[in-house]
Amino acid sequence: MTSAVVTSTDRARGGITARGRRPRRLTAGRIGLYAFLASAALFFLLPAWIMLLTSLKPMEEIRQGTIFALPLAPTLEAWAAAWGSACTGLTCEGISVGFWNSVRILVPSVILSVLLGALNGYALSFWPVRGANVLFAILLAGAFVPYQVFLYPLVRMFSSVGIYNSLAGIVLVHVIFGMPIMTLLFRNFYASLPRELFNAARVDGGGFFTIFLRVMLPMSTPILVVAVILQVTGVWNDFILGLTFAGRENLPMTVQLNNIVNSTHGVRLYNVDMAATVLTGVVPLAIYFVTGRWFVRGIAAGAVKG
Amino acid sequence: MAAVSVRDVSIAFGSMPVLDRLSIEVAAGEFLVLLGPSGCGKSTLLNAMAGLIDVEDGEIHFGERNVTWEEPKDRGVAMVFQSYALYPRMSVRENLSFGLRMARTQKAEIEARVARAAAMLQIEHLLDRRPSELSGGQRQRVAIGRALVRDADIFLFDEPLSNLDAQLRNELRVEIKRLHQRLADTTMIYVTHDQIEALTLADRVAVMKDRRIQQLAPPAEIYNRPANLFVAGFVGSPRMNFVEGRIEAPDGALVFRAGDRRLALDAYEFARRPAPGSAATLGVRPEHIGVLEAGEDVHAWSGLHVDIVEPMGADSLVWCRDGETTLAVRMAGEKPIAPGAAVRLVLDPARASLFDPASGERL
Ligand SMILES: Nc1ncnc2c1ncn2[C@@H]1O[C@H](COP(=O)(O)OP(=O)(O)OP(=O)(O)O)[C@@H](O)[C@H]1O
Ligand SMILES: [Mg+2]
Numbered sequence: 001m002t003s004a005v006v007t008s009t010d011r012a013r014g015g016i017t018a019r020g021r022r023p024r025r026l027t028a029g030r031i032g033l034y035a036f037l038a039s040a041a042l043f044f045l046l047p048a049w050i051m052l053l054t055s056l057k058p059m060e061e062i063r064q065g066t067i068f069a070l071p072l073a074p075t076l077e078a079w080a081a082a083w084g085s086a087c088t089g090l091t092c093e094g095i096s097v098g099f100w101n102s103v104r105i106l107v108p109s110v111i112l113s114v115l116l117g118a119l120n121g122y123a124l125s126f127w128p129v130r131g132a133n134v135l136f137a138i139l140l141a142g143a144f145v146p147y148q149v150f151l152y153p154l155v156r157m158f159s160s161v162g163i164y165n166s167l168a169g170i171v172l173v174h175v176i177f178g179m180p181i182m183t184l185l186f187r188n189f190y191a192s193l194p195r196e197l198f199n200a201a202r203v204d205g206g207g208f209f210t211i212f213l214r215v216m217l218p219m220s221t222p223i224l225v226v227a228v229i230l231q232v233t234g235v236w237n238d239f240i241l242g243l244t245f246a247g248r249e250n251l252p253m254t255v256q257l258n259n260i261v262n263s264t265h266g267v268r269l270y271n272v273d274m275a276a277t278v279l280t281g282v283v284p285l286a287i288y289f290v291t292g293r294w295f296v297r298g299i300a301a302g303a304v305k306g
Numbered sequence: 307m308a309a310v311s312v313r314d315v316s317i318a319f320g321s322m323p324v325l326d327r328l329s330i331e332v333a334a335g336e337f338l339v340l341l342g343p344s345g346c347g348k349s350t351l352l353n354a355m356a357g358l359i360d361v362e363d364g365e366i367h368f369g370e371r372n373v374t375w376e377e378p379k380d381r382g383v384a385m386v387f388q389s390y391a392l393y394p395r396m397s398v399r400e401n402l403s404f405g406l407r408m409a410r411t412q413k414a415e416i417e418a419r420v421a422r423a424a425a426m427l428q429i430e431h432l433l434d435r436r437p438s439e440l441s442g443g444q445r446q447r448v449a450i451g452r453a454l455v456r457d458a459d460i461f462l463f464d465e466p467l468s469n470l471d472a473q474l475r476n477e478l479r480v481e482i483k484r485l486h487q488r489l490a491d492t493t494m495i496y497v498t499h500d501q502i503e504a505l506t507l508a509d510r511v512a513v514m515k516d517r518r519i520q521q522l523a524p525p526a527e528i529y530n531r532p533a534n535l536f537v538a539g540f541v542g543s544p545r546m547n548f549v550e551g552r553i554e555a556p557d558g559a560l561v562f563r564a565g566d567r568r569l570a571l572d573a574y575e576f577a578r579r580p581a582p583g584s585a586a587t588l589g590v591r592p593e594h595i596g597v598l599e600a601g602e603d604v605h606a607w608s609g610l611h612v613d614i615v616e617p618m619g620a621d622s623l624v625w626c627r628d629g630e631t632t633l634a635v636r637m638a639g640e641k642p643i644a645p646g647a648a649v650r651l652v653l654d655p656a657r658a659s660l661f662d663p664a665s666g667e668r669l
Contacts, residue, residue: 128360196391199358202378203385204452205408214404218395 055079055274062270078271082279086272088259095276098256102236102283104167105252109174110231116175117182117227118220122212124183125190126198136187143180150177151244158245165247173245174235182227189223190216225294233284253280309334309493310355310460315364317350324350326517327364332493334369337486339504339525340497342514343540348497349388351514352462355495356383368460379408384458386466388497390449392437398448399433405456416455423451426481428474442469450478454485463496467503475500483507501543505529513537530657535666538589538659544623546589547633550663555582562588562660564631567607573656577668580660586669589659592623592636596652597643606650607633612643626651 050067055078057071084094091097120139124132154173158164163172193216201211217224242252257280261273310332317325324347332338340348353359355366357378365374373381384405392401399420406416424430427447437445446469453461466482467475483506486494498504504511505525512522513536521533532538538546551564553571560582562569569588580586598606610626610633617640624635624642626649633651637643660669 194389194391196387196389197393199353199356199378200385200387200391200452201393201404202358203356203383204405204456205379206404207379210408215393215395 082275098253113178120183121186339508384453384456388464
């Protein structure tokens with residue numbers, strides 16, 4: 001294009017023809033935004049970074065008090081100790097016992113609570129249930145009552161049916177406490193789906209479970225991912241329920257981590273404590289990394305439409 | 307015996323009534339078209355027949371069976387939804403076969419039926435795609451196919467051709483008609499906004515408005531003898547002309563008079579005889595008005611001028627006016643007459659309609 005055909009709007013933009021991608025200019029607002037994001041990231045990353053550094057140092061280096069310094073002689077000894085031989089109270093088998101306990105609690109709790117939540121949400125949003133709104137309101141209220149309130153009554157109930165201090169007991173507790181939020185999540189997701197889809201499946205001869213399994217569940221991937229992430233982090237990070245209901249044999253990793261860090265006898269092994277802490281956080285971290293993309297997508301999908 | 311019989315059905319959404327004691331009988335093997343303005347409750351009626359909406363009051367019978375409280379899956383209906391409602395996570399093939407799989411049809415049979423429906427709807431090349439990868443018209447054809455593969459006694463179509471191009475629409479209209487002829491005792495209930503569809507497909511047409519059925523009759527009767535002003539204005543495109551006037555009986559015989567224009571009503575078949583002097587609305591379709599260019603006719607309406615000529619392909623719509631009065635006339639040819647020309651019009655009283663302007667009822 002020659003300058004002879006520059007139009008008035010082009011001239012207004014300083015002679016540059018507007019074409020292609022719009023240029024991004026760095027304004028003061030943008031700089032402020034980046035500064036804020038960077039400091040927020042730093043706020044969360046710094047402690048993690050220090051933990052990681054400390055866990056790689058031998059005790060002599062730690063005693064020098066230079067917590068920001070890189071390890072001079074990095075070693076994985078503390079990690080091995082944390083995993084296999086750190087003392088949790090009376091036994092010294094490391095945090096691995098707790099890890100496997102947590103896995104045994106996590107898997108059935110997550111599967112059951114997510115599936116039940118999905119089924120609940122599906123029933124509430126598609127099937128005419130008398131008093132569905134009241135039921136839903138009660139369930140929602142349940143989500144906001146602090147669960148410490150339920151602890152004692154539940155302990156009594158569980159011990160009277162003989163599942164107190166057992167794996168089944170702790171799984172059941174997680175399923176119960178996960179139910180309100182799971183139901184809420186799925187109900188809102190299914191309520192955003194077009195109702196005619198459900199109607200079409202009914203005319204095509206589907207019943208309650210067929211429609212759920214063949215039509216609704218396959219469409220629920222985004223919200224399933226969100227639900228699984230919420231439940232995995234929730235169950236894995238739980239402390240008080242595990243401490244109360246799991247029993248000595250099944251204490252989850254968080255409780256054992258606490259035992260390691262708070263063991264009173266002997267010298268304090270900061271590097272082992274740090275390694276054990278990082279190990280405990282690995283599962284939720286891994287879940288975020290693996291499904292992060294899905295997580296964001298799932299939130300968006302729930303907000304707009306299936 | 308009626309295949310579908312809706313008896314005094316009322317449906318309301320919250321406090322807003324949508325159907326009000328509506329009754330309709332559809333004979334076995336009949337093709338019924340529901341016609342009506344948007345929001346008049348056509349889809350609601352169809353949903354009630356399919357069992358997707360509970361009725362507030364009244365009964366629905368399929369043949370001998372009272373199905374009012376039956377689940378949709380037990381009613382034996384196939385339905386095409388207005389919004390397609392395809393299963394998003396299934397391929398087109400799975401969408402088509404879902405109902406058959408639910409009914410535990412044999413595999414070979416399923417394949418044969420899916421292939422036949424796909425061929426008829428020209429979607430064979432799309433069978434392995436997901437609905438999200440289809441255009442609107444393609445989705446609509448899949449939605450039709452999903453109903454056609456089913457072995458239903460009653461087919462419910464909710465505007466099944468609304469999103470197709472004219473060519474495909476014509477083809478599929480013929481296919482649906484053919485299908486209905488082949489499955490002689492299958493009852494079809496069909497919602498449409500398209501008058502051509504209504505008039506070509508239907509054995510009978512039900513025109514709905516204001517929660518009620520305004521007229522239920524064969525298409526020719528709906529077209530030629532509309533029961534009230536609403537039906538007269540709603541059915542037919544271009545629209546019927548309406549002229550306000552009075553019924554008079556100057557020398558015994560009834561005459562319609564608007565200003566100094568008259569139309570003798572000897573040939574008109576009255577539904578009920580009005581009293582001379584009462585007000586009336588005359589309705590005449592554009593194709594039932596003749597243009598007189600030369601010659602004399604004392605009955606012709608004169609003093610009108612051509613305002614606009616709208617060519618419509620084979621014929622043209624000529625708008626003639628005189629002050630307040632505007633009459634559309636259908637004339638053969640592309641440019642039958644020049645704007646501004648003076649015309650005299652001859653109305654055919656035998657094919658005209660008269661209405662009581664107060665109640666809207668046919669006279
Ligand atoms: N789920 C609903 N809740 C409340 N009102 C509704 C609901 N569905 C439909 N309606 C109302 O009921 C009336 C009839 O709706 P319906 O869908 O039957 O109309 P329709 O005749 O099919 O219209 P269209 O030709 O536009 O499809 C409308 O006024 C609509 O606003
Ligand atoms: Mg509709």
